[in-house]
Amino acid sequence: MPAKVTTDVISQVREMACELVRRSSRRLRHLRYCDLRIEVGEGKGAAAENGMDKLSSEDYGFSFGVRAIAGEKMAAAGYFGQQLGAADLPRLQRVLRAGIDHAYERALASAQSKALARERLGPLAEALHDTELAPIEVCQDSVPPQYQIDPRSLSLDEIVRYVREISKGVQGVGQQVMYNHVGASTALSRQLFCSSEGANIDQSWAMTGGVCFVVAVGKEAAQELYDFVGHQRGWEAISQGVDEEHIQRPDLRTFSLDLAKDTVALANSRPLKASDKDVVVVTDPHYNALLVHEIIGHPTEADRALKMETGYAGRSWLLKDLAENQLGKRVGSEVLTAFTDATLSGFGHYLYDDEGTPARRVVHVDKGIFFGFMNSRQTAALLGAEPNGSYKATDASLVPLIRMSNTCFAGGDRDPQDVIREVEHGYYVVGHRIPSIAEQRENFRITAMKVYEIRNGELGEMFRDGGLTSDSRDYFMSIDAVGNDFRLFPIPNCGKGAPMQTKRMSNGGPTMRGRAKLTGAA
């Protein structure tokens, strides 16, 4: 056993872990299914405020999680997760086995209680059913990471210096910059998934990101902006930027300085006035990243649709029940198409999800017709659908949830400049800021970084504190132009579940034109 925790641990424990899971099926009498995830990460990062060093760290992460499905009369699932350390390496087999036993005991207890409830709670208990997983192709595979600058080879001092200099640069944008925070991190992670069905998947990925938060006080108002750059690559993702077909992001320095200049300009701008009625709005790809996240991505998660998030993240207006729903119905205009695709290069990329299902493209809306949900094996079984590889956890110790990977509006064929030029009077909405969405995602209010007035096809005055609000279906139906400038953006912090899991993903789309009400300052 190695003394240090590195991503090489996965190679060293792979055979033992898979054998342990296989043996559990024979060892535990009522076990119907078991899977185990082990994850190791090696990362480093630093942060600066107002040009001053604040923190830096280089460490590893090591954790595992187990799912067991077991029962005598009825089957139910039980889970166990734990953070690990180097001291666990010599005793890892024992620790993993204890975790499997805990998950099994919980599954058995839940199955027994469910069977008892079915006897005691009358007709209402007839909805209680056996936990089932839809079948998948059982895979054995190894997926290497992609990077030019290995996160492990970069010196921590270089990250500290890099963010400090950028933070100083942001401070130097002007006296109106009152505060800034710049942070960056880079990591290499590796995860093993094995199941009692025989899955044995070893996936690695590099992950690098940078964040900038700026507060400026101008003659009109104070303004605060926050944004993130990052990619599933090495340090080059933020030291050089990204230039791929669908992802074009500057280096962290350029990005932070641009954000600071925007913040200052906005602090000296007038607030947008809210409108009483819908107006013509052209939304840029960055704004559409948050829009598609909130009003396409979340409501097309099957766990929400099946009411499993009623107490927390909410339900979906797209499914009332298994018989009455929007599948096959028009929910948007002819030019609106949206999908999730984990196989695309992006912040949410992967080839297998956390139950070993191969990832693939999931079309949600095709030319305005609602097509389908992201799912897990359990929810696919309930919906009578094929599993589509959307079950992911933030860390191996946590239970996976149905999550976006790369979710976006599809690109169209219009020149984005033409989309603006054709507007006699309207607004160009640039950059996403903060969302507030109704519980079933049937209505949204999302603020933008900047809003420009459009007059006779030309951009005019820039306003601060503006945004859009609309009922989701009305907005989808109003889309009449879709640009050919499809872009993906990293979203580092989508929260879901209990305990809340914060997941990274990509969202995006092209420039689009529709109708919505403007929001402004209260």
Next chain:
Amino acid sequence: MITLARLRKSVDEGLAYLRTVDDIEEAEVFAASNGQLLTRLNYTSHIPCNGVEEPKSSESYGIGVQAVFRTAEGRKIGFGSESSDISIEGVKEALAKARKGAVLDPEFVSLARPSGEKRALRRYHDPRLMRLADGELVGCGWEVVGGALRTFQASEALIDLASGDLRALGLIVGGDVTILQERIAVASYAMPEVQTDESSVILSFVTSMVEREGSKGSGWAAATRLAAFGDEAGREAAGNAVQAIGGVRVKDGEYRVVFGPQAVMDLMVNLVMPSVNLGTFYAAASPFMGKLGKQIASEKLSIYDDGAAVGLIGSKGITCEGLPTGRSELIRDGVLTGLLTNYYEGQRILGDPMGREKLGVDPGDYRAAMVPRNGFRFARGGGRNFDSQPGIFATNVIVEGDDRSREELLRQVSDGLYLGRIWYTYPVNGLRAGDFTCTVVGDSYIIRDGRLAEPIRANAIRLNDSIHNVLQGIIGVGRERRPTLAWAADEIVYAPEMAVEKVGVQEIAGFMEQV
């Protein structure tokens, strides 16, 4: 979980070891063992389900070291941690990481020093909760689901509505039961005697629906002892869902509103508490910049944080910096009287050249308004984590005012809205601007002639307003407070009902009537 005695021994030995290291000016050792046990609840009468969806747990233990190093470049501060090893070897690993990550932070003054206050709480945890068995965890979940289903079955209103088949109404019970088990030990050069703390809570938050009728109700329960926990969250949520049948829509306009305890909690957790955090003032991002000691709300409103209150759910004996918890007055009779802080921020503001402008007063004159009683290492939805440095977190947030009964508040409003639960309450134009929006998702009613009238349809209105308007528009605060829980927040808000004038309301999602 690791015993308190082992954590104490590790910290004691760890600190002794650190004292032998030449280049350390001062250091702190923090050891923790945490368990978070959770059963998610998911019952749906019209869709096959498991009832109790996910009995699960996440566990961790380890040791963290904060150290100040003497270097040729100056004093550097660093933090490192090691998981699953609280031996001296673990301390050495954590120290090596702290050394590697140490930075020259010109605003760092020192690690925490004694505040002069005395610890109030000891031995307040529940041993039964600390050693809960797998079967008991599952049992807690089923108890709550059972409470909700029995309430539905006993409802004559539902039986009449269902024409014999309750399942067709689309009955939903969702939420969770969460158990937090926390043990810590901490010591430092400045406070060398090892201090320990042990806390446990059990929480449940449940949402129930009669989905065919679009009605939704919430229920919740929180206790520090297993014996005090029952099925009440399930019963309450189901009862409220039944009561909300027949909801009506509300037109755009400005309304007098009574916010229920859950709605008050949402305003507090998402808008007010982040705004009275000293770190937010340092970052120039609070809507109350320059207002310390000034009126920011109606004189009817007072808010304080009290981490040392006996029997309250969010209480702790000591902070994760080893300082006593206690009561911090935040807003008294509408005046901003204090800010939540940890030791670092409390020191930093004293040396901030912009400190007077940010607070509106000389920070040195207002030290008593910024006592470090809130330096906690909360993360990952619960637990006091060895691998985090102390941030600023509220504990028990107590909202109080002019002690009116619900009947008095309703009479005061006369005609308006009772909003029991709001959702996704965010400062959409940035926290400093104070503008917020949210939607109303359940537990809400029309107020007519000073009484609760028909329920308001769930998800049919959005609020668009400013926290300044809401705080200044308070016309009454209830006398009864309930402990309320927010998703992914660590604090417990003891929230009353609160009457507010002129709240901006927008009707939304009319198309859902036809979907």
